[in-house]
Amino acid sequence: MSDSERLSIEDVEVEAVPEREGLPSGYRMRADRHYVDQLAAPASGQPVRMLPLAQLELEGSKPAVDLRPLIESIRVHGVVQPLLVRRRDSRFVVVGGRKRLMAAQLLRLQTAPCLVHELTDDEAAALASADNLSVGQPARMEAGSPDLAAVRRLISTHVATIRNCADIGNIVVRDAGLLNRSAFDLLKAHAWRAAQLLAAADLLSAPAGTPTAGSASHSERALTTIVDEVIDGFGPEARLGSIVLRADIKEALSSSGLNHRQVMTGLIGALLATLPLIEHTVRPAVTIKASGTGAAGVLIEVIQTDSPVDPRLVKQFFQDDPSIDRPGGYAATLGALAAKTVAEQHSGSATFEALDHGSRLTLLLTRRS
Numbered sequence: 001m002s003d004s005e006r007l008s009i010e011d012v013e014v015e016a017v018p019e020r021e022g023l024p025s026g027y028r029m030r031a032d033r034h035y036v037d038q039l040a041a042p043a044s045g046q047p048v049r050m051l052p053l054a055q056l057e058l059e060g061s062k063p064a065v066d067l068r069p070l071i072e073s074i075r076v077h078g079v080v081q082p083l084l085v086r087r088r089d090s091r092f093v094v095v096g097g098r099k100r101l102m103a104a105q106l107l108r109l110q111t112a113p114c115l116v117h118e119l120t121d122d123e124a125a126a127l128a129s130a131d132n133l134s135v136g137q138p139a140r141m142e143a144g145s146p147d148l149a150a151v152r153r154l155i156s157t158h159v160a161t162i163r164n165c166a167d168i169g170n171i172v173v174r175d176a177g178l179l180n181r182s183a184f185d186l187l188k189a190h191a192w193r194a195a196q197l198l199a200a201a202d203l204l205s206a207p208a209g210t211p212t213a214g215s216a217s218h219s220e221r222a223l224t225t226i227v228d229e230v231i232d233g234f235g236p237e238a239r240l241g242s243i244v245l246r247a248d249i250k251e252a253l254s255s256s257g258l259n260h261r262q263v264m265t266g267l268i269g270a271l272l273a274t275l276p277l278i279e280h281t282v283r284p285a286v287t288i289k290a291s292g293t294g295a296a297g298v299l300i301e302v303i304q305t306d307s308p309v310d311p312r313l314v315k316q317f318f319q320d321d322p323s324i325d326r327p328g329g330y331a332a333t334l335g336a337l338a339a340k341t342v343a344e345q346h347s348g349s350a351t352f353e354a355l356d357h358g359s360r361l362t363l364l365l366t367r368r369s
Contacts, residue, residue: 048082048113048114048115049113049114049115049116050111050112050113050114051085051092051111051112051114051116052110052111053101053104053105053109053110053111053112055090055091055092056083056085056091056092056093056094056101056112056114057088057091057092057093057094058093058094058098058101058102059093059094062098062102065099066325067099067102067103067106069279069280069307069327070099070100070103070280071103071106071107072280073280073281073282074100074103074104074107074109075107077282079100079104079109079112079113080282081097081100082097082112082113082114082115083096083097083100083101083112083113083114083115084096084097084114084115084117085097085114085115085116085117086116086117086118086119086124087116087118092114092116093124095117095119095124100112150330151197151198151201151330151334153330154193154194154197154330154331155194155197155198184236185236185237185239185240186236186240188236189236189237189240192233192234192236192237193237193272193331196233196265196268196269196272197272197331197334199265199268200265200268200269200272200334200335200337200338201334203262203265203338203341203342204334204337204338204341220254220255220256220260221254221255221260222252222253222254222255223249223253223254223255223263223290223298224247224249224253224290226255226260226263226264226267227247227249227267227288227290228247229264230264230267230268230271230288231245231246231247231288233268234268234271234275237275241275241279242282242283242284243275243278243283243284243285243286244283244284244285244286245271245285245286245288246285246286246287246288247287247288247289247290248287248288248289248290249289249290249291250291251291251292253290253291253292253298256367257296257367257368258298258346258365258367258368259345259346262342262345262346263300263342263346263365265338265342266300266338266339266341266342266343266363267288267300267302267339267363268335268338269334269335269336269337269338269339269342270300270302270335270336270339270361270363271286271302271335272328272331272332272334272335272336272338273317273328273332273333273335273336273339273361274286274302274304274359274361275328276326276327276328276329276331276332277304277307277309277327277328277359278304278306278307279327279328280307281306281307284304284306284307285304285305285306286302286303286304287301287302287303287304288300288301288302288303289301289303293364296366296367297348297364297365297366297367298364298365298366298367299362299363299364299365300362300363300365301360301361301362301363302360302361302362303355303358303359303360303361304358304359305355305356305357305358306357306358307357307358307359308354308357308358309354309358309359311354313326313327314352314353314354314359317336317352317361318336318337318340318350318352320333320337336352336361339361339363342363342365343363343364343365346365346366346367346368347365347366347368348363348364348365348366349363349364350362350363350364351364
């Protein structure tokens with residue numbers, strides 16, 4: 001990527017309502033840490049109301065998204081996360097949870113759990129805008145690897161959400177502490193993703209044979225430290241999405257003979273490609289494992305066991321093909337390509353396989369003397 005092309009960027013629980021439509025009998029709801037609902041969270045004691053779907057309205061055009069994973073989740077677990085709505089005469093307008101409402105309508109549910117808030121038009125617009133800009137919102141890509149236009153669109157999406165946070169911060173709610181924490185997490189999550197997409201794009205566009213490609217770092221770091229830093233970077237996004245990120249490293253491993261900056265970029269790419277696979281599951285977990293293999297090998301695994309993977313995606317996981325219906329869109333493609341590139345630049349390989357109800361992305365790296 002030339003200098004002229006480079007980019008820059010300046011549990012809550014609520015009591016179950018008996019015999020609720022859309023929830024299994026006796027199911028106890030646990031609200032996700034979905035940022036729109038946290039940002040608009042009421043003071044404690046706000047009741048969850050089961051409202052008829054016939055009284056709920058969507059403003060504007062319906063989002064063009066694949067609802068199949070969400071439909072399957074609601075079919076099994078019900079509508080776990082209440083919708084955020086505002087009253088309009090005898091009806092209610094959905095502010096947060098448009099996709100949940102559309103999925104519930106397709107399943108022909110009669111009612112859905114809702115939180116009713118009194119919001120001005122400006123407040124509702126700000127929250128609705130944030131609801132449409134999820135942390136991992138996909139963008140379509142065109143020809144090229146990496147696609148600079150797609151990367152620019154992704155960065156623009158993250159920057160737009162950061163700007164929305166400024167608008168949301170002006171909303172006066174009774175739980176100001178929760179507002180500040182959630183808004184801050186949202187800012188950090190989008191800023192982190194934007195920076196890592198830039199790092200992945202730089203890695204993929206660097207000419208082969210440049211000093212960074214495959215060369216070992218001069219400084220040495222523990223792999224545990226690198227993994228912990230990556231987990232901390234994804235921390236705000238994990239809190240917003242109720243995702244558990246954990247490390248499983250049982251031996252002392254260092255980055256000796258490895259380019260630890262590239263290892264970090266490859267691991268981040270692996271998570272960018274994996275997290276969208278569990279987007280519609282309830283409190284999912286991702287485990288990062290690292291171990292030594294042979295005299296000079298390092299094996300890094302990113303494992304999730306909460307969501308089955310389409311066999312077609314397994315075959316196409318590392319392909320740069322815009323026709324692939326990939327969860328996470330181009331950001332996930334960029335992440336997968338970055339992970340594969342890092343492995344290859346360390347004379348290793350990257351593989352992706354389906355597990356029972358999950359998946360494993362493996363990076364095999366070879367240390368350089």
